[in-house]
Amino acid sequence: MSAPARPSIAIYIHWPWCAAICPYCDFDKQATDFRLADAYIGALIAHLHAESSRAVHSIYLGGGTPSLLRPDRLRHIIEACRAQMDVLPDCEVTLEANPSDIVPHKVEAYLQAGVNRISLGVQSLVDEELRFLGRRHDAAKAVRAALAVRETGCENLSLDLMYGLPGQSEADLQRSLDGLIDLDPAHLSCYALTLEDDTPMGDDVAAGVLKLPEDEVVAASYELIQSRLARTSLDQYELSNWARAGRQAIHNLTYWRNGEWLGLGAGAAGSIAGLSYKRHPLVTGYIASAARGDPAYGWEEPWTRESQMRDTVMLGLRLAEGVSDRDFRDRFGCTLTDYCTDRLDDLVAAGVLIWKGDRLALAPSRYFVSNAVIADLLP
Ligand code: SF4
Numbered sequence: 001m002s003a004p005a006r007p008s009i010a011i012y013i014h015w016p017w018c019a020a021i022c023p024y025c026d027f028d029k030q031a032t033d034f035r036l037a038d039a040y041i042g043a044l045i046a047h048l049h050a051e052s053s054r055a056v057h058s059i060y061l062g063g064g065t066p067s068l069l070r071p072d073r074l075r076h077i078i079e080a081c082r083a084q085m086d087v088l089p090d091c092e093v094t095l096e097a098n099p100s101d102i103v104p105h106k107v108e109a110y111l112q113a114g115v116n117r118i119s120l121g122v123q124s125l126v127d128e129e130l131r132f133l134g135r136r137h138d139a140a141k142a143v144r145a146a147l148a149v150r151e152t153g154c155e156n157l158s159l160d161l162m163y164g165l166p167g168q169s170e171a172d173l174q175r176s177l178d179g180l181i182d183l184d185p186a187h188l189s190c191y192a193l194t195l196e197d198d199t200p201m202g203d204d205v206a207a208g209v210l211k212l213p214e215d216e217v218v219a220a221s222y223e224l225i226q227s228r229l230a231r232t233s234l235d236q237y238e239l240s241n242w243a244r245a246g247r248q249a250i251h252n253l254t255y256w257r258n259g260e261w262l263g264l265g266a267g268a269a270g271s272i273a274g275l276s277y278k279r280h281p282l283v284t285g286y287i288a289s290a291a292r293g294d295p296a297y298g299w300e301e302p303w304t305r306e307s308q309m310r311d312t313v314m315l316g317l318r319l320a321e322g323v324s325d326r327d328f329r330d331r332f333g334c335t336l337t338d339y340c341t342d343r344l345d346d347l348v349a350a351g352v353l354i355w356k357g358d359r360l361a362l363a364p365s366r367y368f369v370s371n372a373v374i375a376d377l378l379p
Contacts, residue, residue, distance in 0.1 A: 008055035008088060009272060010254040011081060013044060014265030015066035016283055022134040023200035024193060028267025028281045029064045036283055041073060043290030044264045045080040051262050051272060052084045058092040058251035067097035071109035078114040092250040094119055099145035100136040107152045118149050119158040125179035126172045129165055146183045159185045164192035164218040166210060173221055177228055186247035190225050191240050192218050219368050239318045239367045256319050258312040276303045305332060309339055314374050322361025336360055340377045
């Protein structure tokens, strides 16, 4: 009897360079050593070998700022994926882009290289907020970039919005939100500003120079976003993500459904074939390790049944569709009721969690406090 086909996977490719560093950002990135780009691409491609022949349903180029990549280099990366993996014909190929880098002829070259989805980091359409965030673009440039993507015929456009900014008024948030809706994106991601200690803005907060809005203010902003978007054709399918029908991010659904993904590049995380890892975060170290035939894991641990069960609940409850009890049982041999704490029944009785057929989901009114609810459920 032949072995059952293994499920298809996602590939995340990290492009670590940025033209300038934003003061709130804690991603793995750098603004120096651009001359290492080709050696870095060689290292990425070397690491594809480990999972060659797996079917691939999504490729996501994130960063850093992958829109700094020359289209010919991007084509080289995507062609290497196609040569070494079984990239499915309808594979979603997303490029994260900074509005400052986007002009129509460059978008066209990206599309010809194989990109079919562009995620534009607009963040705000209020110039003072963009200056505060240290972004390279202003509101007018962000709008021009979105229209440039449109002009090329790329309909699968995702836009990002940030809320919970210090001093952000309701009117400012409304202005950004309305402006983004007017651009008619297929997908919209809305994230609250969160600051890690080791960022310049995090230091300012620790020193008392900068004050983040209170939780109630951030919660009110989230409610405003939910209610405004409820009057559009964008459906909320995840705590921070809205999409037109059929335009949910296939790549990110892989994470939330706790599927397997191969992470390539400096600082890239992955969970695949029973292993979870994060690659070496420094570009030079990453390239040197790959040249030695080393997977360049900075950190790795077995992707155990226990951690997969926890992640399936924790990530799946972020989705409006929730977690399927049947799929959970098929994968782990026990039901959600067996796995979760005995708070499950109380939370269902209180309307915090809802059974939709065999799927357990969070009530939309509790999305903002999801972390607390999920922590209550996990053994
Ligand atoms: S927010 Fe984006 S553009 Fe800014 S430093 Fe971080 S990765 Fe680079």
